[in-house]
Amino acid sequence: MSAVSTLPLSIDLQALRPGMRIAAAVSGGADSVALLRLLAHLSREHGIVVSAAHVHHGIRGEEADRDADFTSRLAARLGLPFLRHDVDTPAHAAAQRETMEEAARNLRYAWFRQLLDSGIADAVATAHTLDDQAETVLHRLLRGAWTEGLSGIHPTLAASRGFIFRPLLGVRRAQVESYLRDLGQDWCEDSTNRDAVYTRNRIRHQLLPALADYNPQLARQMANLATIARDEEHYWQAELDRLLPSLLLPGKPVRGGGRAASTQPGEASLAIEIERLRPLAPALRRRVLRAAARRLGHALDFDQTARLLAMCGFESGAPARREVLSAQLIAERTPRELRLLRTQPESAAAASLPEYTIAVPGEILAPAFGLRLSITAAEALPAATLRAPRSGDRIRLRYTSAPKRLKEVFERLRIPAAERASWPILEWQGQIVWMRGADVENTSPLTVLAEPLS
Amino acid sequence: MSAVSTLPLSIDLQALRPGMRIAAAVSGGADSVALLRLLAHLSREHGIVVSAAHVHHGIRGEEADRDADFTSRLAARLGLPFLRHDVDTPAHAAAQRETMEEAARNLRYAWFRQLLDSGIADAVATAHTLDDQAETVLHRLLRGAWTEGLSGIHPTLAASRGFIFRPLLGVRRAQVESYLRDLGQDWCEDSTNRDAVYTRNRIRHQLLPALADYNPQLARQMANLATIARDEEHYWQAELDRLLPSLLLPGKPVRGGGRAASTQPGEASLAIEIERLRPLAPALRRRVLRAAARRLGHALDFDQTARLLAMCGFESGAPARREVLSAQLIAERTPRELRLLRTQPESAAAASLPEYTIAVPGEILAPAFGLRLSITAAEALPAATLRAPRSGDRIRLRYTSAPKRLKEVFERLRIPAAERASWPILEWQGQIVWMRGADVENTSPLTVLAEPLS
Numbered sequence: 001m002s003a004v005s006t007l008p009l010s011i012d013l014q015a016l017r018p019g020m021r022i023a024a025a026v027s028g029g030a031d032s033v034a035l036l037r038l039l040a041h042l043s044r045e046h047g048i049v050v051s052a053a054h055v056h057h058g059i060r061g062e063e064a065d066r067d068a069d070f071t072s073r074l075a076a077r078l079g080l081p082f083l084r085h086d087v088d089t090p091a092h093a094a095a096q097r098e099t100m101e102e103a104a105r106n107l108r109y110a111w112f113r114q115l116l117d118s119g120i121a122d123a124v125a126t127a128h129t130l131d132d133q134a135e136t137v138l139h140r141l142l143r144g145a146w147t148e149g150l151s152g153i154h155p156t157l158a159a160s161r162g163f164i165f166r167p168l169l170g171v172r173r174a175q176v177e178s179y180l181r182d183l184g185q186d187w188c189e190d191s192t193n194r195d196a197v198y199t200r201n202r203i204r205h206q207l208l209p210a211l212a213d214y215n216p217q218l219a220r221q222m223a224n225l226a227t228i229a230r231d232e233e234h235y236w237q238a239e240l241d242r243l244l245p246s247l248l249l250p251g252k253p254v255r256g257g258g259r260a261a262s263t264q265p266g267e268a269s270l271a272i273e274i275e276r277l278r279p280l281a282p283a284l285r286r287r288v289l290r291a292a293a294r295r296l297g298h299a300l301d302f303d304q305t306a307r308l309l310a311m312c313g314f315e316s317g318a319p320a321r322r323e324v325l326s327a328q329l330i331a332e333r334t335p336r337e338l339r340l341l342r343t344q345p346e347s348a349a350a351a352s353l354p355e356y357t358i359a360v361p362g363e364i365l366a367p368a369f370g371l372r373l374s375i376t377a378a379e380a381l382p383a384a385t386l387r388a389p390r391s392g393d394r395i396r397l398r399y400t401s402a403p404k405r406l407k408e409v410f411e412r413l414r415i416p417a418a419e420r421a422s423w424p425i426l427e428w429q430g431q432i433v434w435m436r437g438a439d440v441e442n443t444s445p446l447t448v449l450a451e452p453l454s
Numbered sequence: 455m456s457a458v459s460t461l462p463l464s465i466d467l468q469a470l471r472p473g474m475r476i477a478a479a480v481s482g483g484a485d486s487v488a489l490l491r492l493l494a495h496l497s498r499e500h501g502i503v504v505s506a507a508h509v510h511h512g513i514r515g516e517e518a519d520r521d522a523d524f525t526s527r528l529a530a531r532l533g534l535p536f537l538r539h540d541v542d543t544p545a546h547a548a549a550q551r552e553t554m555e556e557a558a559r560n561l562r563y564a565w566f567r568q569l570l571d572s573g574i575a576d577a578v579a580t581a582h583t584l585d586d587q588a589e590t591v592l593h594r595l596l597r598g599a600w601t602e603g604l605s606g607i608h609p610t611l612a613a614s615r616g617f618i619f620r621p622l623l624g625v626r627r628a629q630v631e632s633y634l635r636d637l638g639q640d641w642c643e644d645s646t647n648r649d650a651v652y653t654r655n656r657i658r659h660q661l662l663p664a665l666a667d668y669n670p671q672l673a674r675q676m677a678n679l680a681t682i683a684r685d686e687e688h689y690w691q692a693e694l695d696r697l698l699p700s701l702l703l704p705g706k707p708v709r710g711g712g713r714a715a716s717t718q719p720g721e722a723s724l725a726i727e728i729e730r731l732r733p734l735a736p737a738l739r740r741r742v743l744r745a746a747a748r749r750l751g752h753a754l755d756f757d758q759t760a761r762l763l764a765m766c767g768f769e770s771g772a773p774a775r776r777e778v779l780s781a782q783l784i785a786e787r788t789p790r791e792l793r794l795l796r797t798q799p800e801s802a803a804a805a806s807l808p809e810y811t812i813a814v815p816g817e818i819l820a821p822a823f824g825l826r827l828s829i830t831a832a833e834a835l836p837a838a839t840l841r842a843p844r845s846g847d848r849i850r851l852r853y854t855s856a857p858k859r860l861k862e863v864f865e866r867l868r869i870p871a872a873e874r875a876s877w878p879i880l881e882w883q884g885q886i887v888w889m890r891g892a893d894v895e896n897t898s899p900l901t902v903l904a905e906p907l908s
Contacts, residue, residue, distance in 0.1 A: 014770050141595070142668045144675030146682055199668065210664070214596045214653065216813040221598030224756040228600055231737040232686075238735065281692065283685040302678040316468050359670040 011038060011167040015123070015156060018047030023083060023121035025112065026052045026074075028067035028188035031127035033074065034176040035168055037185060039125060040078045051081040053115065053124065055108045057089045059100065060192065067188045083120070085111045097437035099451055101198075109164075116162035128153050128166040131173040134222035135203050138211075142203070143372060144365055146302070151233050152226030172219065198449065199363065199374050239284065240291050247276055248292055252339070268296055271337040274312045285309060296342040298329045301367045307331075312338055326368040327353045327388070327422035353422055356386040360428070360446060369424040371436075376447045384428040384446065388421060395432045396441040413437055424450075465492060465621040469577070469610060472501030477537060477575035479566065480506045480528075482521035482642035485581035487528065488630040489622055491639060493579060494532045505535040507569065507578065509562045511543040513554065514646070521642045537574070539565045551891035553905055555652075563618075570616035582607050582620040585627040588676035589657050592665075596657070597826060598819055600756070605687050606680030626673065652903065653817065653828050693738065694745050701730055702746055706793070722750055725791040728766045739763060750796040752783045755821045761785075766792055780822040781807045781842070781876035807876055810840040814882070814900060823878040825890075830901045838882040838900065842875060849886045850895040867891055878904075 016022070024039050026032040039050045052075035056068050068084060075082035093103035112124040133152050140149040157164040168176065180187060193201060211218050249271045251259045259271075270292050277285050289308050293300045300308070304325050306315070311333045313319045323331045330341045356373075358364045360381040363374040375384055394403040397412075404412075410420050415437070426434035426448060434440055434448040442448070470476070478493050480486040493504045506529035510522050522538060529536035547557035566578040587606050594603040611618040622630065634641060647655060665672050703725045705713045713725075724746050731739050743762050747754045754762070758779050760769070765787045767773045777785045784795045810827075812818045814835040817828040827840055848857040851866075858866075864874050869891070880888035880902060888894055888902040896902070 141679075142665065142672060144669065144671060144678065146679070202668070207664075207668070210661075211596065213815060214656070214661070215598065215817045217598060217818065218596060221756075224598065225595075225600070228737070228740070228756070231735070231740065235735040235737040281685070281689040283682070283689040286682070286685065302675075302682070361667060363669045364671065 012155065012170060013042065013046060013167060015163065015165050016046055016048055019049070020047075020122045021049045021051070021120075023051050023053040023112075023115050023124045025108070025124055025126045026054055026071050027127075027190070028054070028071045028074075029127075029190055029193075030177050030180060030187040031129055031132075031168060031173065033185060033187040034180055035125060035127040036074065036078070036080070037180070037183060038167075040080060051075075051083055051121065052078075053083045053112070053121075054085070055111060056084060056086045057104050057107070058087055059089050059104070060190075063191060067190075070188050083115070087111075094437070094439070099449065101449075102451065112164055113159050116159045116164075119161070122162045124162070124164045126164060126166050127168055129168050129171050129173050129176060130223045131204070131208075131219055133169055133226055134208065134219035135200060137222040137226050138203055138208065139200060142199075143363065144302075149229075150225055151230035152223070154230065169223075199376075236284075236287055240287055243280075243284070243288065244291060247272055247288055248295070249273070249337075253337075269339055269341040270295060271339040273336060274333075274338055275336070277312060277338070278314070282309075282314075285312075285314065292340055293325075293329065296329060296340055298326060298342070299367060299370065300325070301365060304367065308338065326370075353388040358384045358386060358426075360384055366424070369422070369436075370452055371424055372451045373426070374449045374451075375426075376449070377445050379445075381445065382429060384426055384433070386424055386426050389423055389425055393425065393432060395435060395438065398439045398441045400441075409435070409438055466609065466624060467496070467500060467621055469617065469619050470500060470502055473503070474501075474576045475503045475505070475574070477505050477507040477566075477569050477578045479562070479578055479580045480508055480525050481581075481644070482508070482525045482528075483581075483644055483647075484631050484634060484641040485583055485586075485622065485627065487639060487641040488634055489579060489581040490528065490532070490534070491634070491637060492621075494534060505529075505537055505575065506532075507537045507566070507575075508539070509565060510538060510540045511558050511561070512541055513543050513558065514644075517645060521644075524642050537569070541565075548891070548893070553903065556905065566618055567613050570613045570618075573615070576616045578616070578618045580618060580620050581622055583622045583625050583627050583630060584677045585658070585662075585673055587623055587680055588662065588673035589654060591676040591680050592657055592662065593654060596653075597817065598756075603683075604679055605684035606677075608684065624677075653830075690738075690741055694741060697734075697738070697742065698745060701726055701742055702749070703727070703791075707791075723793055723795040724749060725793040727790060728787075728792055729790070731766060731792070732768070736763075736768075739766075739768065746794055747779075747783065750783060750794055752780060752796070753821060753824070754779070755819060758821065762792065780824075807842040812838045812840060812880075814838055820878070823876070823890075824906055825878055826905045827880070828903045828905075829880075830903070831899050833899075835899065836883060838880055838887070840878060840880050843877055843879055847879065847886060849889060849892065852893045852895045854895075863889070863892055 022039060024032070024036045026036050036050070036052055039048070042048070043050045052071060054068055054071045056064055058064070072082045072084065087107045089100060089104045089107060092098070092107055093100050096103060096106075098106065115121045115124060136152045137150055140152070153166060153169065155166055155169050192198070208219065215221065249259060251269055252271070254260045272288065272292060277288060280288065286305050286309070289305050290300045307320070307323050307325070308331055309315055310317060311319050311323060311331060319333060321333050325331055328342055330343055332339045332341065354368050356364055356366045358373060358375055360375050360383055361377045363372070364386070365372050366386050369386065371386070373386055389406050393406045395406065395409050396403045397409065410423070415423060424436050425432055428444055428446055431444060432440065433442045433444045433446055434450065436450065476493060478486070478490045480490050490504070490506055493502070496502070497504045506525060508522055508525045510518055512518070526536045526538065541561040543554060543558045543561060546552070546561055547554050550557060550560075552560065569575045569578060590606045591604055594606070607620060607623065609620055609623050646652070662673065669675070703713060705723055706725070708714045726742065726746060731742060734742065740759050740763070743759050744754045761774070761777050761779070762785055763769055764771060765773050765777060765785060773787065775787050779785055782796055784797055786793045786795065808822050810818055810820045812827060812829055814829050814837055815831045817826070818840070819826050820840050823840065825840070829838055843860050847860045849860065849863050850857045851863065864877070869877060878890050879886055882898055882900055885898060886894065887896045887898045887900055888904065890904065
């Protein structure tokens with residue numbers, strides 16, 4: 001089945017076969033309402049069975065109830081089954097120490113996979129548009145993406161049974177809205193979409209319109225770049241799958257031959273023979289090193305990779321024998337091998353955790369904490385510091401009367417002792433305004449958004 | 455020789471050997487003055503022999519004379535030889551049908567290569583900084599770059615003898631200026647740097663500062679992205695060098711075996727066996743197609759590549775048998791081969807040249823004309839149209855009294871008859887405001903900047 005041309009929107013339904021049950025993820029916003037109307041319209045022609053799947057995130061109170069009602073009534077009017085899933089996002093975010101955005105997304109996709117696994121649907125359609133794609137690519141660029149980060153939103157995600165797909169990924173948001181207006185179909189506006197505090201919304205409402213001044217085709221070109229980057233990433237991944245088994249060696253060599261891995265819990269190490277890395281192209285060397293660190297749970301940034309390449313003697317200067325890359329990752333060089341070691345967080349490495357200075361407003365990648373931190377403020381203010389805890393730190397939690405010692409906070413949050421020394425904390429003007437997983441009483445003019453580095 | 459750490463600026467002098475004669479390209483601006491002072495300072499320590507090379511472009515009148523004097527006096531004060539090269543950029547631009555920026559750059563680099571070829575210098579150093587790199591990458595992104603376009607300014611360019619290098623590519627512009635202030639060294643400001651009409655200057659003075667709000671490290675991350683993209687590009691190029699000889703076939707197959715090329719002057723064709731393209735990863739397929747078109751002098755854009763991939767049957771839908779990609783390039787498919795043909799511009803293809811609509815202000819890539827066109831205006835105005843000439847078109851040239859028929863203009867510019875049908879023209883509100891190579895009397899509020907697609 002190819003693109004639909006009888007409609008004002010040309011959407012990609014290649015992946016569909018007659019008889020398939022498609023659950024359309026519908027929030028009630030314009031994009032997903034258009035998706036549902038389109039799929040409903042196409043259902044007979046393509047022999048697909050459509051339902052509307054709605055997640056109530058338990059965040060936006062009455063507005064969320066309104067969206068759920070709206071979506072349910074829309075499904076009924078179109079004669080489609082309505083599937084509703086209620087979750088407690090704030091509780092989940094607190095328990096998993098995730099941001100609200102992460103928690104909402106994780107809960108949503110967990111349910112989608114559940115719909116697929118249980119056989120209720122054969123595929124889940126989400127309503128991401130070309131504008132979402134452009135925003136994603138631009139956001140990654142602003143954060144400092146590698147080429148692989150530019151691959152953006154993937155058109156299809158495989159699940160253990162069925163798949164999740166985005167048929168509107170080639171369509172502009174403006175086309176979606178004009179399609180709905182032509183139909184006389186209304187939709188719900190999500191009030192958080194307007195909130196310029198979130199980087200994503202600033203990119204959507206301020207930056208992309210400003211950039212369209214330089215190039216009216218920019219959104220489409222960002223989407224093209226995502227396609228190119230995605231294809232290249234597939235290629236690199238296939239190359240790495242071929243190369244890594246012979247390049248990465250576990251543990252350390254032992255007398256008499258063979259290799260021994262550490263028996264310390266939480267520790268792990270991998271070694272790379274420097275002479276096997278040397279003949280590879282620099283682009284591949286860098287990817288091999290990143291893949292090795294990723295196996296130890298660490299995302300290397302550009303500078304860390306450069307330090308590892310220098311340790312191997314591939315760059316000028318005397319190669320270092322040891323580098324502390326982060327609280328959890330150390331690199332050591334022997335004459336033959338470059339070894340990456342994941343250490344216990346309370347080891348000596350924790351003491352050498354870097355402090356990051358962050359402009360306010362500003363955004364920073366803090367690989368040592370595995371964090372991407374963005375601080376917004378209405379005006380330029382003194383910089384903030386992201387750092388590990390210090391004895392004497394005191395934090396005022398929300399809904400508590402007095403500042404608490406850090407130890408108390410850690411106990412209250414049930415954070416294991418081993419993780420405490422490298423737990424990230426943000427200090428601004430002598431006050432701790434954010435701490436991972438804690439509900440800090442932030443009386444400063446700063447809004448802090450933290451996301452884990454993927 | 456490794457990076458210099460005794461100075462406030464750490465610059466890359468790896469490529470230098472004692473005894474080398476380095477000509478520093480000095481315009482008189484901050485970056486190049488810092489470059490000259492640094493090299494002069496380092497000359498004894500590194501055993502290099504430094505001179506100052508200055509190009510007087512014959513554009514900015516008294517300001518340019520002032521810069522030449524300033525640079526000459528600076529060289530004298532530092533006890534360095536001063537090499538001056540005077541060119542007539544406007545005349546060269548007119549003769550070569552280039553923009554002033556292109557002509558200036560081409561003349562400058564031609565002289566640098568001349569200095570190397572004649573043995574006057576062993577290397578030429580230019581003063582590009584990390585900020586120039588970030589601007590270049592961002593500019594390419596805004597224009598709609600492929601990953602390969604993101605490789606930005608290269609640290610070293612080989613020449614037939616010697617090389618051109620950029621030792622300040624890791625240094626921020628602000629560092630350069632504070633270095634000069636510490637030395638009490640002044641410099642010349644180039645008035646065209648302030649002119650927000652040029653996209654490049656808008657990126658420098660408006661866009662990059664705005665983006666630093668999202669991420670203060672953006673410039674450095676753009677520079678990192680350039681390094682990564684450059685390494686990946688080397689890799690792809692090596693892969694293509696390996697693959698292309700067996701993939702690209704000249705001409706057409708003839709009865710009895712073998713292949714025959716066209717004997718028409720200006721025509722050329724290349725064929726690719728579809729079954730040999732099929733096993734390649736999509737990222738490589740796309741690069742093979744682009745490399746094939748590049749051999750015929752054409753830069754394929756994303757959509758053109760997508761059309762070729764569809765012709766090969768690698769995308770959904772019935773594959774087309776023939777596609778007119780531009781005025782000069784046609785693709786045809788036989789059951790076995792995809793063939794690219796460069797045609798005479800006056801052929802049927804010229805008639806099917808597309809018209810491009812360009813938002814004002816705005817920027818567009820027009821691969822059919824091999825052009826990148828940017829239109830600036832103080833406010834949003836009706837769109838302009840980039841198109842091929844039509845009979846009846848009249849153009850008012852500067853310094854002439856009446857509008858002229860197109861034929862007269864072509865004769866005056868000595869444009870061969872074969873090229874006229876596909877000669878690019880920009881129309882706005884019924885008036886022709888720009889034409890390649892012509893000195894059009896533009897009374898509109900539009901400023902037009904055209905650059906060839908590389």
